[in-house]
Amino acid sequence: MARSYVHEARRRVGPKRNRIVPVIERLAEEHPDAVIALRFRDELELLVSVMLSAQTTDVSVNRVTEALFRKYRSPEDYLAVPLAELEQDIRPSGTFRQKAKNLQGTMRLLLEEFDGRVPGTIEELVRLPGVGRKTANVVVAERGAVQGIVVDTHVRRLSQRLGFTQKEDPAKIEQDLARLVPRPDWGRFPHLLIWHGRRVCNARRPRCEDCVLTDLCPSSRV
Numbered sequence: 001m002a003r004s005y006v007h008e009a010r011r012r013v014g015p016k017r018n019r020i021v022p023v024i025e026r027l028a029e030e031h032p033d034a035v036i037a038l039r040f041r042d043e044l045e046l047l048v049s050v051m052l053s054a055q056t057t058d059v060s061v062n063r064v065t066e067a068l069f070r071k072y073r074s075p076e077d078y079l080a081v082p083l084a085e086l087e088q089d090i091r092p093s094g095t096f097r098q099k100a101k102n103l104q105g106t107m108r109l110l111l112e113e114f115d116g117r118v119p120g121t122i123e124e125l126v127r128l129p130g131v132g133r134k135t136a137n138v139v140v141a142e143r144g145a146v147q148g149i150v151v152d153t154h155v156r157r158l159s160q161r162l163g164f165t166q167k168e169d170p171a172k173i174e175q176d177l178a179r180l181v182p183r184p185d186w187g188r189f190p191h192l193l194i195w196h197g198r199r200v201c202n203a204r205r206p207r208c209e210d211c212v213l214t215d216l217c218p219s220s221r222v
């Protein structure tokens with residue numbers, strides 16, 4: 001019964017290949033302000049912000065980094081303080097012990113292998129402690145060299161609801177999306193889903209009645 005309902009819903013909206021561009025266009029119109037919410041001024045601040053944003057909100061990260069970036073301006077600055085001091089400086093961002101350890105490990109590797117600069121490829125970035133593919137994807141995208149599609153909790157949920165993927169694993173979801181989303185849209189696509197996820201397609205109670213995608217979404221309740 002459930003299976004035939006899903007089948008029927010997919011038939012109603014049509015194949016995903018035909019829906020992807022209208023979905024992007026409508027979301028772009030609906031959320032013209034859909035850009036990264038983290039505040040940073042250079043590539044090092046970008047990397048640190050994204051590392052701190054794991055399992056917390058961008059708003060809390062911005063609160064922490066306002067003071068943090070006044071005190072720590074270079075990779076050396078992060079290594080010049082005891083680990084406990086860095087932990088206290090990033091404490092409100094959550095899981096601060098692990099994050100502080102990763103930050104110092106990352107700064108060490110930046111100095112040892114990358115001349116103190118943030119590297120430009122995903123392959124290099126994921127070698128840094130605490131930097132996974134998602135973080136690396138965000139960093140390269142914000143620097144204007146998109147190499148993949150960021151998959152966070154919102155991107156995963158919306159991609160599944162919109163019938164763009166049936167996978168659970170972020171790396172596999174990214175592969176599905178990379179086959180579907182036109183390459184020039186790889187950078188903005190995750191931001192559009194993230195903002196739509198926050199504002200309309202919430203995890204617990206999607207507001208389908210206020211959604212611009214109802215006729216394109218197999219999970220629509222209206």
Ligand code: SF4
Pocket residue numbers: 161162200201202206207208211212213214217218219220221
């Ligand atoms: S129609 Fe509903 S489930 Fe589909 S994207 Fe919109 S809010 Fe989410």
